[in-house]
Amino acid sequence: MFKDVFSDKANVCFVCPNKSRNEVIVKVSTAPAVMMSTDKFIKEFVNHVFLKHFDFQNEERLEEWLAENYIFSGSEWDGTFPDKITYFNERSQKIKSEPDFMIHMRRAIREFTETQTDRTSLKNMLLR
Secondary structure (H helix, E strand, C coil): CHHHHHCCHHHCCEECCCCCCCEEEECCCCCCCEEEEHHHHHHHHHHHHHHHHCCCCCCHHHHHHHHHCCCCCCCCCCCCCCCCEEEECCCCCEEEECCHHHHHHHHHHHHHHHHCCCHHHHHHHHHC
């Protein structure tokens, strides 16, 4: 969904500065652009785009996967995600818990920003 939203040039509202891989410049609506961490940007995307515009009906496996990553469709996400741990579930199966959602989102942002060809002009546009 992330790539679908931002493949429309009208929706591009962020750029990664050349000096930092863990920060993005974000501009929403008429508010001034702000610098935020990649994880905070993911939290804002989840709460203001993903949870509001994605239909979870008939997506039981997705909803379960999100719940494993502490994201619930009925409420705003606070940005926490599971630690990388191994535990035993109720069926005594060994389960490796990883912050899968955050890993995938960080990768999607990195891949998306690497395809932005003119980051300088995009940054200047966002900072106006």
